[in-house]
Amino acid sequence: MGEPAIISVRDVHKVFNGHTDRAVTALQDINLDIGPGEFVSLLGPSGCGKSTLLRVLADLTSPSQGEVTVNGKTPRAARADRDYGMVFQQAGLFDWRSVQRNVELPLQVAGAPKDQRRAKALEMLELVRLGEFAKHFPWQLSGGMQQRVAIARALSADPSILFMDEPLGALDEMNRERLQGELLRIWTDVRTTVVFVTHSISEAVFLSSRVVVMSARPGRIAASIDVDLPYPRVAETRTTPEFFAKVKEVRQVLHAAESEQAPA
Amino acid sequence: MTVTNIPATPGAAAPRDGARPPGGKSAAGGRPSGERARAARGRLANAFGVVLVIALLAGIWEGYKALGQALGDRIPLIGLGFPVSTDDLSMPHLSSIIGALGEPASSGDSVSLGMYLVGETTVTLREALYGLTAGALLGLALAVLFLHVAPVSRGLMPWLVASQTVPLVAIAPMIVIWAGKADAPAWIAVAAIAAYLAFFPVTINTLRGLKSPPATQLEFMRSVGAGRRQTLLWLRLPAALPFLFAGLRLAATASVVGAIVGELSAGTGRGIGRSILTFAYYYSNGPEKLYAAVLIAALTGIVFVQALAVAERLALRNRPTR
Numbered sequence: 001m002g003e004p005a006i007i008s009v010r011d012v013h014k015v016f017n018g019h020t021d022r023a024v025t026a027l028q029d030i031n032l033d034i035g036p037g038e039f040v041s042l043l044g045p046s047g048c049g050k051s052t053l054l055r056v057l058a059d060l061t062s063p064s065q066g067e068v069t070v071n072g073k074t075p076r077a078a079r080a081d082r083d084y085g086m087v088f089q090q091a092g093l094f095d096w097r098s099v100q101r102n103v104e105l106p107l108q109v110a111g112a113p114k115d116q117r118r119a120k121a122l123e124m125l126e127l128v129r130l131g132e133f134a135k136h137f138p139w140q141l142s143g144g145m146q147q148r149v150a151i152a153r154a155l156s157a158d159p160s161i162l163f164m165d166e167p168l169g170a171l172d173e174m175n176r177e178r179l180q181g182e183l184l185r186i187w188t189d190v191r192t193t194v195v196f197v198t199h200s201i202s203e204a205v206f207l208s209s210r211v212v213v214m215s216a217r218p219g220r221i222a223a224s225i226d227v228d229l230p231y232p233r234v235a236e237t238r239t240t241p242e243f244f245a246k247v248k249e250v251r252q253v254l255h256a257a258e259s260e261q262a263p264a
Numbered sequence: 265m266t267v268t269n270i271p272a273t274p275g276a277a278a279p280r281d282g283a284r285p286p287g288g289k290s291a292a293g294g295r296p297s298g299e300r301a302r303a304a305r306g307r308l309a310n311a312f313g314v315v316l317v318i319a320l321l322a323g324i325w326e327g328y329k330a331l332g333q334a335l336g337d338r339i340p341l342i343g344l345g346f347p348v349s350t351d352d353l354s355m356p357h358l359s360s361i362i363g364a365l366g367e368p369a370s371s372g373d374s375v376s377l378g379m380y381l382v383g384e385t386t387v388t389l390r391e392a393l394y395g396l397t398a399g400a401l402l403g404l405a406l407a408v409l410f411l412h413v414a415p416v417s418r419g420l421m422p423w424l425v426a427s428q429t430v431p432l433v434a435i436a437p438m439i440v441i442w443a444g445k446a447d448a449p450a451w452i453a454v455a456a457i458a459a460y461l462a463f464f465p466v467t468i469n470t471l472r473g474l475k476s477p478p479a480t481q482l483e484f485m486r487s488v489g490a491g492r493r494q495t496l497l498w499l500r501l502p503a504a505l506p507f508l509f510a511g512l513r514l515a516a517t518a519s520v521v522g523a524i525v526g527e528l529s530a531g532t533g534r535g536i537g538r539s540i541l542t543f544a545y546y547y548s549n550g551p552e553k554l555y556a557a558v559l560i561a562a563l564t565g566i567v568f569v570q571a572l573a574v575a576e577r578l579a580l581r582n583r584p585t586r
Contacts, residue, residue, distance in 0.1 A: 060483055079489055086487040092480035095583055096502045105498065106488040139584040157488065 005033035005069075006161065006193050007057060012066030014052055014219075025218035026052045030066070032212065032221060036160070039187060039194045041204035041211045043250070045258065049219020050197045051165055057195065058086055058163050071160060082110060084161035085154030085192075089169045091146035093138035099149050100125065100134040106157040124152035127186060144175040148182065155190060162187075164196045168203070177235070180206055184233055201254065205246045206233060213250065215257035222257035225250055299585075322358055329355050356552040361559065364552040377553060381539060381560040388536040389564060391451050392523040395458020396515055402459065403466025403511065407504075408496065410467070411474045428464050432522065435460065436529035443530075450532040457526035458519040465514035473507025474500045506583065509576040516572050520565045536561045 014027035026049045034040050042050040055061045056068060059075035070078035078084060085106070093102045103121040112120075125131045128148040138146055147167060154162060168176045180203060187194055198204050204211045208227050215222045229242055237243055332350025339346070348354060365378035373380075406424075410417035436457050443453035477499050485495045527537030536557065543554040 058487055060486060079487060082489055084487070086484065088480045088484065090478070090480045092478065092484050094481065094499065094502065096505070098582075108498070109485075109488045109490045109494055137582055137584075163487075 004035075006036045006071060007032070007034040007195070008067075008069045009033075009053075009057070010067040012053075012056065012063045012068060014049070014056060014061070015064045018064060027056070027063070028218040028220050030219075030221060032224075034193060034195065036193055037191055039196065039207055039209045041196045041198055041208040042214060043198060043201065043204040043211050043254070044214035044219075044222075045216050045254075046199060047219075048214040048216040050199075050214050052219065053214075054163055054165055054195060054197050058084060078161075082106060082157040083159055084163050085157065085159040087147070087150050087154045087162070087164045087167040089166045091138070091143070091150040093146055093149055093153075095137065095139055097138075098134065099130065099136050099138060099141070102138060102149060103153045103156050105153060110157055120156055121152075124156045125149075127155070127189060128152045128182070142175075144171055144179055147171065147179065151183070151186065155186075155192070159192060161193045161195070164194065166197050166199070169198075176203070177238075181235065183207065184231070188232065201250050202238070202247055205229075205243065205250055206238060211250055213253050213257060215254075215260070222260075223253045225253060325355070326358060329357070353548065353551055356555060361552045361555045364550065364556045377556060378560075381536065381557055384534055384536045384539045385560055385564050387534045388520070388523050388527065388561075389568065391454040391526065391535065392458050392516075392519040392568065394451075394455035395460075395522055396462050396512075396519040398455065399459035399462025399515055399519060400466050400512060403463040403515070404470055404508070406463070406467045407470035407474055410471050411496075411500070412492070424464060424467065427460075432457070432461065432525050433529075436525055440526075440530045450530045453530045454523055454526035454532060454535070457529070458522035461518040461522040462515035465518065466508065466511040469507045469511030469514075470504050473504025476507065477503045506580060509572070509579070512572055512576075513569055516568045517565050520561075520568055524561060536564065 009030050009032040012027055012030040013025070016024045016026055030053060032053075042053060044050050052061065056063050057070060057075060059079040062075075068075050071081075071083040073081070073083070093099075094105070097105070100118070100121045103124050104117040107117040107120060122131065122134060125134050128151055130145060130148055130152070133141065133145070133149075138149065141149065147170075150167070168179055171179065184207060194207075196204075196207060205227055211225045211227060212221055213223045213225065214220065225246075227246055229237060229240075229246065329350045332346050335346075337346045337349050337351075338344065352360075365381070366376050369375050369377045369380035375383075406420075410421070439456050439460070440450075440453045443450070443456065474496075481499055481503075482495070485499050490498070523535070524537035524540070527535040528541055532538060539557045540554065540561065543550070543557050547554055
């Protein structure tokens with residue numbers, strides 16, 4: 001990357017139960033730079049620490065060792081300044097708030113005045129194409145729609161970074177592919193940096209400008225693969241030879257990383 | 265209109281995929297009309313159930329009495345006596361109990377017994393309401409305290425449990441004496457006794473509710489830089505609301521019991537508890553009067569809980585139906 005990194009990870013280790021004999025190394029020697037505007041996927045089998053790495057970036061947990069900067073600040077400061085928005089596997093919307101008031105929540109925490117919150121929430125709902133559902137309640141929406149509301153909510157405070165922790169993992173295949181397309185369209189619109197955790201190879205390749213492949217026990221970065229397929233990527237992109245070739249390449253790296261350290 | 269059906273814990277509000285289609289009508293946020301019709305049918309069925317239960321209870325009472333009268337209170341062949349004798353002193357006819365409500369409260373009185381009891385009931389209800397309000401506020405405050413200060417929770421909880429196992433008849437006179445020493449009016453002592461019973465279910469249920477939000481929602485609040493106060497105000501308290509109401513329902517019945525027992529100890533001149541004591545004293549002069557008073561006291565509890573159920577339905581109208 002020629003540009004200065006927006007996210008920088010230096011020699012990060014994360015050990016759970018560090019002071020007991022059941023210590024588990026979740027992350028080892030993690031070094032990673034992510035430039036502004038990148039769409040980076042963290043890809044790997046379960047237990048490879050990809051979610052833990054994202055949670056370190058988001059200051060939902062802290063590293064045992066090493067340095068992390070997000071937007072030139074500590075993760076804690078970045079979190080307090082709402083420099084990033086976060087989407088989880090479960091939409092986690094608040095049942096008692098209308099869709100619009102759910103999207104307003106980050107702005108409400110920030111202390112924004114009511115009319116400004118309202119205008120911004122409606123703008124975000126238009127962005128995810130749910131404008132007409134502003135007055136509905138989350139439990140009246142399908143799972144895919146709820147996740148789109150969660151994306152609108154994550155973006156409402158204008159963060160420069162979007163962290164996504166397997167956001168499409170709970171959806172069926174049809175909805176999943178549709179939402180992948182939606183996500184790329186939204187990303188093209190708002191131009192935030194995206195860090196996206198997934199265990200789906202095709203999902204990572206379709207979405208990302210770069211795939212960071214991780215291996216398990218201990219969680220390490222095995223490779224960083226640029227995906228040079230041109231944007232905008234559409235449904236037909238999935239059927240091109242270039243797409244297949246990239247999926248194959250990533251799969252080989254993933255399997256090589258796994259067999260390398262698998263005990264006999 | 266179910267009174268007995270008090271849920272201890274409302275169902276966890278887990279996100280359901282495609283559980284409900286977006287409102288079919290254009291009315292924003294409105295529920296589908298089929299659902300409303302189903303709710304109306306449900307209410308009708310409930311009302312029918314209530315009437316059925318009342319008819320059944322009345323039938324059992326009068327049937328048992330008629331049977332006893334016919335058999336001379338003895339089971340034929342075995343010759344064992346009925347557990348409760350069925351003469352008019354022990355079991356007055358329902359008609360005479362209802363009839364007593366229309367007669368003068370005491371001889372030469374212009375006020376009917378029914379009006380008199382309703383008047384006394386409002387006194388008791390007011391005491392119970394003060395007690396419930398104070399108890400609910402205390403219970404809520406304790407729940408928030410327990411949530412945020414774990415050592416306090418561990419240290420204080422056993423004492424709270426103990427406080428509820430001590431018999432009320434032992435506690436009530438003490439509260440009355442303390443209130444008397446402080447020159448407080450008697451109704452304060454009665455309300456305090458009601459509050460003593462009311463706070464506990466509110467604390468327990470609210471604490472569960474405050475801890476009910478899933479990790480994703482708590483982490484989301486953290487991710488947007490929300491502090492403890494904002495998380496409490498916008499996530500934990502709204503999430504606890506259904507639990508709070510479950511606690512309030514238990515607290516409402518407890519506060520009426522507390523107020524009635526409190527009146528007995530406090531020597532207040534008024535209230536339904538006082539009436540029960542008076543009519544029990546003069547039982548042989550008019551047994552139906554005591555039954556009438558007990559009936560009114562029971563109705564009081566039902567009215568209280570139903571008023572709360574209406575408040576609950578209003579407060580939770582936008583939640584998914586459980």
